[in-house]
Amino acid sequence: MANMTILGAGLAGLSTAMMLRNDGHDVTVLERDPAPPGAEPWETWQRPGVNQFRLPHFMLPRWWQVLSTELPTAASEVLAAGGSRFSLVPPPHREGDALFDTVTARRPVIEAALARAAEASGVVLRRGVRLTGVHLESGRVTGVTTAEGPVRADLVIDCLGRRSAMPDWLAAAGAPRPAEEKDDAGFVYYSRHFRGDRPDLQVMVQQQYASVSVLTLPGDDGTWSVVVVASTRDHALRVLRDPSVWTDVLRRYPLVAPWIDATPITGVDALAGIEDRLRHYAPDGTPLVTGMVPVGDAWACTNPSLGRGAAFTLIHARLLRDTLRDTDPADHEKVARRFHEATARTVLPLYRATNGFDKHRLAEIDSDVTAVPYRTDDLRWIGAKALYAAALRDPDMLRAYLTVAGFLETPDEVFAKPGVRDRVLALGVSAPQYPLPGPGRAELLRLCS
Ligand SMILES: Cc1cc2nc3c(=O)[nH]c(=O)nc-3n(C[C@H](O)[C@H](O)[C@H](O)COP(=O)(O)OP(=O)(O)OC[C@H]3O[C@@H](n4cnc5c(N)ncnc54)[C@H](O)[C@@H]3O)c2cc1C
Missing domain, CATH: 3.50.50.60 (FAD/NAD(P)-binding domain)
Incomplete structure (x- = not known):
């Protein structure tokens, strides 16, 4: 040895x-x-x-x-x-x-x-x-x-x-x-930890909304964290560093609001400049x-x-x-x-x-910011978006999506399973870009102004 x-x-x-x-x-x-x-x-x-x-x-x-x-x-x-x-x-x-x-x-x-x-x-x-x-x-x-x-x-x-x-x-x-x-990933994270009675998960821990993603992440010992993921180019959202703005904004997302109704154990930590390497x-x-x-x-x-x-x-x-x-x-x-x-x-x-997923999501977020619809021919991204949308409408597709989100299988493996491709096409392709309830870009800007 x-x-x-x-x-x-x-x-x-x-x-x-x-x-x-x-x-x-x-x-x-x-x-x-x-x-x-x-x-x-x-x-x-x-x-x-x-x-x-x-x-x-x-x-x-x-x-x-x-x-x-x-x-x-x-x-x-x-x-x-x-x-x-x-x-x-x-x-x-x-x-x-x-x-x-x-x-x-x-x-x-x-x-x-x-x-x-x-x-x-x-x-x-x-x-x-x-x-x-x-x-x-x-x-x-x-x-x-x-x-x-x-x-x-x-x-x-x-x-x-x-x-x-x-x-x-x-x-x-x-x-x-x-x-x-090496490449600056281009995301900024506004995050905060809480302690209390942890709310129940209603849909999924990672949620996509217009120009931001939100993560609700359980921790140990009655703690959890909530993270807003935005683009570093989105200067209008920099006010999210302010805990009162951060709180007011997140209250408008019905699936997130229960997760911020507790005792914060940190301020709002802002982190950018993280490199993919x-x-x-x-x-x-x-x-x-x-x-x-x-x-x-x-x-x-x-x-x-x-x-x-x-x-x-x-x-x-x-x-x-x-x-x-x-x-x-x-x-x-x-x-x-x-x-x-x-x-x-x-x-x-x-x-x-x-x-690849991150680059598409960042490009989509940046498109939301500039109000130009995001277009790509990359079938992997189109499939990922459709699977996400289908997951919100069908319990089998939710599990297919979570297999990828949990890093248990790759999208290729999941799409190769019988019935998944057809079901995702039927439910996901024509779904709205952001199916979950929450502010659109204009309202988000108003909340941050
Ligand atoms: C903001 C943020 C959030 C994240 N969230 C998640 C998450 O939710 N889930 C997840 O799975 N991953 C997450 N990650 C990724 C995760 O933190 C890393 O993948 C993980 O820390 C990598 O572990 P590592 O041991 O390779 O490196 P590190 O954890 O960075 O460990 C490196 C170690 O080397 C030591 N060291 C460095 N230089 C020297 C030196 N010269 N001499 C002696 N010791 C030295 C350091 O002190 C450290 O202990 C996140 C990363 C970031 C940046």
């Missing part, structure tokens, strides 16, 4: 660490930020390394499915920490709906639970470690440098998140810098270096409006574990090549699909 050094103790680092430790590897995680403070991670845990630490996070059914299957001890720890069970399907439920179950909590609560489970499984977690670079020998990363000295490893796993400095460290060590696809560590299939692979946001990150980041980290971590089951860790070239190939084959298409 090999000596694995994981950089970063965020969602990807902790999940990867546990999966590899459970396979018998010696696993050390190096993290700059301090440990969770004990009982109240939401209130007091200082995490400057993760910008979004106290912003809304919702764990999709896919995340829960992989966590409870692959890391049952960690799943139990999340439940013990107060993680709340939640179904993406509003009542009444029927047989088979367990597929849409998840367990979710505020991000600090989840991360503290994963950290406890990781340490209990034998992962060595070293906090307060400032990483400064990598050691490179003949194209192979053989370890990292820290403020306290070098650390050698059979395999270095970059889980440093969306702002990982790995490309700079490789370049400084004389390796090629990975090419990046993909790093090419094996252009043309040939790894730029061996001895180092990226997992999670360090490899690719999207903007969070579909809430897929955590599920991506688990899918990617499992892929690395499976690669290492099939490949001798001492064969550095083969490990790197196979992992990059597997990533390109299975995770990259999910990233592209997520990105």
Whole structure:
């Protein structure tokens, strides 16, 4: 078994660490930020390394499915920490709906639970470690440098998140810098957390309205969050930073209003400038270096409006574990090549699909702002819109839609099922652009003026 050094103790680092430790590897995680403070991670845990630490996070059914299957001890720890069970399907439920179950909590609560489970499984977690670079020998990363000295490893796993400095460290060590696809996602998020008696889900957690989307996201321990997603170009909505305007506006959306009728536990947090980023560590299939692979946001990150980041980290971590089951860790070239190939084959298409959806939704929102109807020939987007509309009119199509929204299956898989395409065509294609009740653009502007 090999000596694995994981950089970063965020969602990807902790999940990867546990999966590899459970396979018998010696696993050390190096993290700059301090440990969770004990009982109240939401209130007091200082995490400057993760910008979004106290912003809304919702764990999709896919995340829960992989966590409870692959890391049952960690799943139990999340439940013990107060993680709340939640179904993406509003009542009444029927047989088979367990597929849409998840367990979710505020991000600090989840991360503290994963950290406890990781340490209990034998992962060595070293906090307060400032990483400064990598050691490179003949194209192979053989370890990292820290403020306290070098650390050698059979395999270095970059889980440093969306702002990982790995490309700079490789370049400084004389390796090629990975090419990046990078793009400001163009969304701005106005979000707020609440505590109280959580309202019942009436339709779906992600709702599309004229020029905004709204998310109503359950958390742990009687908490939840409400997020308005808008375009950064929509200057008129910047007043949503003001809690009183935010509240007045959201009261006009009948499905959202019950979710803001509670005690806020934060102000309105506004966040923009989130980049979609993909790093090419094996252009043309040939790894730029061996001895180092990226997992999670360090490899690719999207903007969070579909809430897929955590599920991506688990899918990617499992892929690395499976690669290492099939490949001798001492064969550095083969490990790197196979992992990059597997990533390109299975995770990259999910990233592209997520990105593609976001780009269309942003373009649609921008069209709402300029009052020009959004037109595209992309059948994937037309299908996604029609499925969403059909979901609001038919319980079977709701489940088909939630299979995609829960990240359980791809749209292609769902549309290939008997009857789905015809039903979506019948119900969804001629539906109004925004079927849910709520202000149109003109009224939204009036509320924000
Ligand atoms: C606003 C926002 C909302 C989101 N909401 C959701 C959601 O609802 N659902 C969802 O699934 N996903 C969501 N995401 C995505 C999710 O947060 C990320 O996908 C997830 O955090 C990725 O985990 P990671 O471990 O790859 O990176 P991170 O969680 O960023 O962890 C990186 C770790 O590396 C450490 N680190 C960095 N540099 C160094 C260094 N030099 N030395 C030592 N340590 C270092 C950091 O301290 C950190 O602990 C959201 C993202 C944003 C921006």
